[in-house]
Amino acid sequence: MTAFDGLRRAPALPGCLLLSLVLHGCAPSPTEREPEPASVEVLPPSPAIHAGEGVQMSAVVRDQTGQPLPGAVVRWSGSDDAVATVSASGAVSGVRPGTATVTATSGSASGSTVVTVLNRPPQATVTAPESGTAVEEGAAVELRGNASDPEDGTLGGASLVWSSSLDGQLGTGASVTRADLSVGAHTITLTATDSEGASATASVALTVRPRANAPPVAAIASPADGASFPDDATIAFQGSAADAEDGALSGEALVWTSSSDGRLGTGASLARDDLSAGSHTITLTATDSEGASGSAAIQVTVTETTANTPPAATITSPPPGASFQQGSPVAFQGGATDAEEGALSGTALVWTSSRDGQLGTGGSFTRSDLSVGAHLVTLTATDSEGASGSVAVTISVDAAPPTVHEVVLTPDFAWTAVGAAASPFAVVARDAAGGTIEDPAVVWTSSAVGVVSVDGTGRIEGVASGQADLVATVEGRSDRARVAVLASDDVLATALPAGAFEAGAAAGQTLQVPLALDMSRVSAQGDLGSISLQLLYDVSVLTYRSAQQNATGLGQVNEAAPGDVRAVLVTTNVQGSAAFTLFTLTFEVKSGATTGQASALALSFRERPSRTDASAYTGANVVVAGVVVVR
Numbered sequence: 001m002t003a004f005d006g007l008r009r010a011p012a013l014p015g016c017l018l019l020s021l022v023l024h025g026c027a028p029s030p031t032e033r034e035p036e037p038a039s040v041e042v043l044p045p046s047p048a049i050h051a052g053e054g055v056q057m058s059a060v061v062r063d064q065t066g067q068p069l070p071g072a073v074v075r076w077s078g079s080d081d082a083v084a085t086v087s088a089s090g091a092v093s094g095v096r097p098g099t100a101t102v103t104a105t106s107g108s109a110s111g112s113t114v115v116t117v118l119n120r121p122p123q124a125t126v127t128a129p130e131s132g133t134a135v136e137e138g139a140a141v142e143l144r145g146n147a148s149d150p151e152d153g154t155l156g157g158a159s160l161v162w163s164s165s166l167d168g169q170l171g172t173g174a175s176v177t178r179a180d181l182s183v184g185a186h187t188i189t190l191t192a193t194d195s196e197g198a199s200a201t202a203s204v205a206l207t208v209r210p211r212a213n214a215p216p217v218a219a220i221a222s223p224a225d226g227a228s229f230p231d232d233a234t235i236a237f238q239g240s241a242a243d244a245e246d247g248a249l250s251g252e253a254l255v256w257t258s259s260s261d262g263r264l265g266t267g268a269s270l271a272r273d274d275l276s277a278g279s280h281t282i283t284l285t286a287t288d289s290e291g292a293s294g295s296a297a298i299q300v301t302v303t304e305t306t307a308n309t310p311p312a313a314t315i316t317s318p319p320p321g322a323s324f325q326q327g328s329p330v331a332f333q334g335g336a337t338d339a340e341e342g343a344l345s346g347t348a349l350v351w352t353s354s355r356d357g358q359l360g361t362g363g364s365f366t367r368s369d370l371s372v373g374a375h376l377v378t379l380t381a382t383d384s385e386g387a388s389g390s391v392a393v394t395i396s397v398d399a400a401p402p403t404v405h406e407v408v409l410t411p412d413f414a415w416t417a418v419g420a421a422a423s424p425f426a427v428v429a430r431d432a433a434g435g436t437i438e439d440p441a442v443v444w445t446s447s448a449v450g451v452v453s454v455d456g457t458g459r460i461e462g463v464a465s466g467q468a469d470l471v472a473t474v475e476g477r478s479d480r481a482r483v484a485v486l487a488s489d490d491v492l493a494t495a496l497p498a499g500a501f502e503a504g505a506a507a508g509q510t511l512q513v514p515l516a517l518d519m520s521r522v523s524a525q526g527d528l529g530s531i532s533l534q535l536l537y538d539v540s541v542l543t544y545r546s547a548q549q550n551a552t553g554l555g556q557v558n559e560a561a562p563g564d565v566r567a568v569l570v571t572t573n574v575q576g577s578a579a580f581t582l583f584t585l586t587f588e589v590k591s592g593a594t595t596g597q598a599s600a601l602a603l604s605f606r607e608r609p610s611r612t613d614a615s616a617y618t619g620a621n622v623v624v625a626g627v628v629v630v631r
Contacts, residue, residue: 035063037072040111042104048116049084049094051151057090059104059111075105084115094118096151097196121198122149124160124190131204137211140179143170145202147192161191181208215292216243218254218284225298230305234273237264241286241294255285277304310387311338313349313379320393326372326400333364336381336389350380372399402431404440409472409479410504416452416485421461425481429474440474447471452483504631507593510545513585532568535585538599539563545586595631 061072078086083098097119165187259281317333354376429440448468462485547557
């Protein structure tokens with residue numbers, strides 16, 4: 001709006017005043033507003049720049065009438081300094097891809113525009129191989145390259161992808177080595193991609209030529225070059241061949257030939273004993289799968305020889321038909337004479353048995369370990385040319401009678417009465433291997449023939465009250481058992497029939513000691529009042545466990561102290577009646593007991609003559625009931 005427009009809109013004025021204004025101009029009305037920023041236009045609108053680049057922004061400030069306000073003060077600001085920065089003069093610099101709002105403010109008015117920071121693609125470079133390089137099939141080709149990005153810097157890893165126009169993707173990273181590229185012309189491309197997805201490529205040309213087939217290399221290991229052999233010798237041929245493409249060759253790929261005898265055979269090894277006499281060039285020819293071949297050759301000589309006479313062997317000991325007992329020494333003596341070499345000895349003489357195999361070597365030696373049975377003993381003599389002769393004799397080795405190693409007498413304890421006879425014992429003789437010896441010759445003896453006698457069959461007979469050791473001996477080995485002989489008026493019988501009392505037990509095992517009490521023997525009227533019984537034992541071997549009785553009376557049992565078991569038995573029978581009691585004690589062999597330890601069972605008793613007699617106990621009889629031996 002101009003001043004004249006304002007005039008057109010103002011109310012009517014007096015003529016003199018109007019004339020004055022026309023002539024002299026008009027001063028601002030006291031009520032008219034000063035121009036002030038009403039709008040701001042930011043230029044250029046919506047610019048686009050790359051990171052690292054800049055753009056100068058400008059602002060057009062207009063007042064409330066739309067007229068520009070030159071010289072108006074403008075303040076610049078940006079919404080995201082990480083994307084773009086704005087200077088005080090409005091210079092915008094791109095930082096990273098994205099958008100940011102740039103605002104120009106003047107007074108209370110402002111204007112904005114959106115600045116877009118564009119992502120710049122990376123730059124890729126292939127440093128190896130050089131473009132136009134040609135390699136042979138199977139050769140290792142190293143692909144090297146790099147890429148840099150204005151925003152991300154140096155790229156690597158999966159950001160770098162190598163590919164071939166023939167083989168597709170080859171790998172990732174700054175360096176990739178491949179030895180399997182297809183034959184042909186390749187365009188090798190390195191593609192670099194930044195974090196925003198922008199990419200760039202670099203390519204080189206690479207040619208892979210077909211590989212030329214290399215012939216195999218053959219080698220002969222034996223025989224040695226220049227070797228000489230007699231015409232009856234067996235010659236071993238060994239060789240090998242390696243091929244660059246096929247690897248180690250074998251079988252039909254390896255052919256042996258002789259300049260004199262032609263083809264000899266195939267394979268890495270063979271043996272021939274029929275080469276003709278004379279000089280031979282031995283050739284090993286190796287051929288690979290492509291038909292390329294290589295060879296190696298040596299010279300050998302085959303000489304004619306006269307026939308070798310085998311040696312003659314003789315055996316002087318043992319004589320034919322000789323018989324020996326098992327374990328006894330057998331002397332072997334013999335020799336051999338060779339027409340070419342004379343007397344043979346040492347390992348040229350080998351002794352064998354048809355039953356035991358090789359026995360030894362040399363002219364003489366002794367063996368004591370021949371197996372039981374018939375032996376065909378052969379002496380074989382072999383000369384330096386391999387010719388051999390042999391001689392044989394037949395001998396026999398008879399089994400030796402078993403030797404007694406152990407004698408076991410069971411049971412360990414038995415009893416009988418005065419004048420009574422019994423055969424309670426059994427003897428087992430064993431050899432060193434634990435086998436039972438049939439029908440051993442047993443010698444029986446008694447340590448006290450005045451107490452118990454024994455005949456040659458082991459039958460015992462009580463002579464007088466007491467105890468004795470019964471000894472069974474077989475070929476110097478022996479075992480013993482204890483025998484108790486009871487008189488007719490003994491109150492205490494210390495054993496029952498065989499097997500009821502087991503006096504041998506292992507550590508941790510339990511055993512029972514049976515006691516038979518015939519209380520009617522004390523009094524003719526059978527009026528025995530009671531018996532006090534005490535059994536002493538070795539606490540280092542046994543532990544008392546319990547007692548059990550089957551009595552016609554009453555009884556009390558207790559262990560007064562370790563190693564001391566006591567019992568009181570009272571009859572309840574009427575006068576004149578028999579009172580027979582079976583009393584059984586149970587023990588356990590201590591777990592720490594060692595084999596061979598033993599504990600005697602010493603029993604003592606005192607008797608009270610009659611139930612009607614209140615006098616103290618009388619008598620003091622002691623009997624060793626038995627011996628417990630730890631097995």
